[in-house]
Amino acid sequence: MKTLRRALPAFVVGAVLLATWQGWVTTFDIPPFLVPSPLLVLKTLVNDWPVLGGALLVTLKVTFLSLLCAVVLGVAVAFAFVQSRWIESAFFPYAVLLQVTPIVAIAPLIIIWVQSPTLSLVICATIVAIFPVIANTTLGLRSVNPGLANLFRMHRASRWQTLIRLRVPSALPYFFGGLRIASGLALIGAVVAEFVAGTGGTGTGLAYQILQAGYQLNIPRMFAALALIAATGVLLFLLMGALSRWALGGWHESVLRPGEGSG
Amino acid sequence: MSVVEIRAAEKTYSNGVRALLPVDLTVGAGEFVTLLGPSGCGKSTLLNMVAGLLAPSAGSVRVADGQRVSFVFQEATLMPWARVADNVRLPLDLTGVGGEAASQRVNEALRLVGLEKFAQARPRELSGGMQMRASIARSLVTEPSLLLMDEPFGALDEITRNRLDDELLRLRRERNLTVLFVTHSIHEAVYLSDRVIVMAVRPGRVVDEIAVVPSVARSDAFRVSTEFAAIAKRLQDALLAASSHADEALA
Incomplete structure (x- = not known):
């Protein structure tokens, strides 16, 4: 009920x-x-569901697989970084390099x-999503109460013992912050990469549908595909928020409601 | 029999700052010794050396064999993600004490500090004083013989602090503890200690040593007695004398 009331203004807008x-x-x-009406977009979404639904599944698959890879690899890299300063200073610049290289430039390769x-x-998509996981988890693993x-x-x-009982729990809030950013980036990475691949004719995801709809001037379908991507992004964000609340529930400031913490 | 023996221990940091001039100090078994002084006098440095967290630049710091040492920090330093009982159990987990024996010792420690009803609470659900109690329970769970305390009640209000002072004295009696205590509060030093080591800044050093042998039991009555005031005044004079010397040296 409380959650509904808080979400109400956004729904009204x-x-x-x-x-x-x-x-x-x-x-x-x-x-x-030129501009289809929202009702027409909704109608297109329903009528074209056989095509769009399949495309959505492809995009979702790529997004989740890349998010999984980004988490597994990113956390592994962060663990390696905190084991020695030498490893970190040797490899961190290359993690940054990965982050600043535009994905559209390397995707064709x-x-x-x-x-x-x-x-x-x-x-x-993994290349796009991995950096916040690495950076946040590394920071978190180092952010241990000195006492x-x-x-x-x-x-x-x-x-x-220090790693499992102290560093990992201390890092969790940072990790989930990174995960939230990475989930959005994984979706963006999946769509952008497919745009590049789509011209090569290999894609069947939502980005490919947008490209095809553009060629055919089927603007309502283009909007319907866009709406699906946006909805996926919002759902991912909510999902990561729920995951974070579940994992940090009861102890971390970020998931406590005002007035709930100790005085 | 001495529990702690400090021989000409000093600390100079690599940037040349002398945090502590050579100190000699012996703490006997069952004694309550307080290091009293303003911020920067090296009292925490000295305590950290005894704890083995810091090595002296010269001299030696020795804790007698067979002593079980526990440290209580300035803040409660509890793990926010773990329940109170799990926080208290941590030292046992780390040293491989498990099972029924561990649970019993955790319950006993919680009972000693009056937190048995809060075993399943999270630290953030406790008040500052209760968090400090949990921290003390954690230090008692290993059944220490030597307790090192670094301004443990400094962040608490006076009423809570006085109550915890009393609890500390009771625990010390019941457990026959040797205590090395750091504070900047003259009143707390008088109330708790058998012996007060007075320290001064610039550079950090020991300037005086005053025994506290009250003729009455330590209680609220002792806090407002003339005897208490007289000892407090001696300590204050010693602190002031040391700091005026330092100011002259600076001028």
């Missing part, structure tokens, strides 16, 4: 915007190949090199 859009298109008789279309898209670190030292805790 959305409803008003959609109604204005619909009213504008009907009043001025805007042709659908990857698509040429890698035979499997799905795999090539996953690699592209607790001393306590572990005094009790002669092993490296492993």
